[in-house]
Amino acid sequence: MNLPKDFLEKMQALLKNEYEAFVASYEENKLQGLRVNTLKVSVEDFLKQNMFQLEQIPWVEEGFYYPSNERPGKHAFHEAGLYYIQEPSAMAVGGTLDPQPGERILDLCGAPGGKSTHVGARLKHEGFLLANEIHPARAKILAQNVERMGIRNCVVTNETPEKLAQRFPGYFHRILVDAPCSGEGMFRKDPEACEEWSLENVALCASRQLQILEEAGKMLMPGGRLVYSTCTFAPEENEGVIDLFLKRHPEYSVEDAVFYEGFKSGRKEWVGTSNASIEKTIRLWPHHLKGEGHFVAVLTKTDGEDPGKIKTLTKSVDRKLLKDYFDFGEAYLNKTPEGQYILFGEQLYIIPREMVPLENLKVLRPGWHLGAIKKSRFEPSHALALSLTREDCKYNISLGLEDDRLLGYLKGEALSIDGNKGWNLVHVEGYSLGWGKLAEGVLKNHYPKGLRWTGI
CATH class of the missing domain: 2.30.130.60 (Archaeosine Trna-guanine Transglycosylase; Chain: A, domain 4)
Structure with a gap:
């Protein structure tokens, strides 16, 4: 692989005696993984299917490596949403966020959906997940993956962080910021990231990441957890962003995270800071573990003003307009899904009760998609099928x-x-x-x- 000259010189200066092992890792094949969707099948029952040669990923109980000769993306179980194909190191992020059923969670940069669907599975249909993606085409892919995995309590938006921060001040128990980055950690997996890399782009990414993190910080409730992650090695985009954010926000601190074998600490000396808490952040290196490059920081909001009760959406569709839906449920379902109904055109959804009013928000998926109310009939959605048993x-x-x-x-x-x-x-x-x-x-x-x- 032809790695950029400036990148190699920079990594040699940073890694010193580890540099040769780091470069040698690029001669190895990329590692591939899948994460079992526990909303649909337990890990134990999934393994009983004995479909693929699988090896446990140490840092996520639902995650497994599979060999390059396997093709799980072309299997009926993939279409059924029994698993999500995800890079092994990336699975560490959802586990570190550690979402709990019943909580309100924001995934601010959600596409294509690996981390959002990991969160959704951990929530077990309880609580509220807001999965956002600023790029419209990628937001559609995010919505499709949420639906394939059968997640019922997720709203997918296509908004800016600034717009969401205005609507959700201090609202979320946990927030994930998997920030867009220079992609250095994915060079082995994605040659295009290698071709697009430059020192200038690293600087641009770092500036944008800090802006995104600033807005995310406004939406976390006091006592909440914010996980910041990237798939790059650049200190400017990792330790540097966290250090600058902490200097601006004394109400935030770095929380101790779980370190698995092969995980390494962040390096405060690489960004010229004396803040020892930077060493609580996590670096995943391809020459230390079986996975690509990642950075993870866990932040806790130790203080802050409680914004009080945020106005949520209370209006629901008149049940008289849903006669065909209830007739469908009576005829074909053992129990008709009930909740707060909303119509997007002719499309019927059950919206999570924690969602705010939708006016002036770009919403792709306002909740659990049930189907379409057409003239004198109801047509169930594919999303409904994938969320039923x-x-x-x-x-x-x-x-x-x-x-x-x-x-x-x-x-x-x-x-x-x-x-x-x-x-x-x-x-x-x-x-x-x-x-x-x-x-x-x-x-x-x-x-x-x-x-x-x-x-x-």
Whole structure:
């Protein structure tokens, strides 16, 4: 790999006698991992499937390495949301945030969704997750991944940190800032990051990261936890940002974090500070562990003014307008999902009760997407299918991994099937995949066109 000359000179000055081992790590193959989605399957039951050669990742109980010859992204269980393919070092961030069911959590820079979905799984449908992404195209990918993993209590927004800080002052128990960075830690995984790197871009990233962290800090409640992370080695973007933020905000301090084997401390001398708490931050190096480069800092807000009760959204859709939805639930579900309903056009959602009014916010997904209210009928969403189990539905169609009809379903084909007329939840080995509508022995396929397998 042709690494930038300025980057190599900088790393040699920083690492000194570790430099040769660091450079040698780039000759090794990138490491690949998947994280089990515990909203849908326990780790124990997932391992019983014995699908892939897996090796435990030490710092996350749901995470596993898989070898380069495996293709878990092209497996029906991936489409069912049983796991998320995620770089192993990146999994350390969600574990360090340690979200607890019932809490209000913000993932400020959420796309493509690895860390947001990790948080969502840890919340177990209890509490509120706001997953934000400033770039519209990436925000759509974030929303798709949230839905694939079956997360019900998540709102996805496409906003600036400044706009969110105005609406959510002191509101969140925990905040994750996985800040956009120069990507040095991903050079082995992503050659494009290597090509785009420059010393000037490092400086620009550091300035932008501090601005993002400033806004994030406004949204944390007193006593709350803020995790700042990057996938770069640059001290300016890591220890430097934290040091400057702490100097501006005495109400924040660095919290002790859990160090696993191979984790190393941040280096205060690299940014010329005497603040010894910088050494409580975590560095993940590819020559010390099996993963790419990452930096993680855990901050606690030790003081601050409680903003009081924030006005949340209380208005709900008149239930009379939802007759077709309730008729659908009566006909096909064992229990109709209830909550605070909201209509986005014809799309029906249950919004988390902790969400603020939506006016003047760019919202892609205001909550749990149930489906569309159309003229004289309700059409259930793919997101609803992926958040249900076969026990939730009256009519089910079971397909095994070796069943030829499984590939046909994923390709969007109509299937010849005996069963109950109407909406059926299609699942693979008991895990939901999507909807089909059965009539006269033919299942009309409702697997979304954009997700269908092609060229197979």
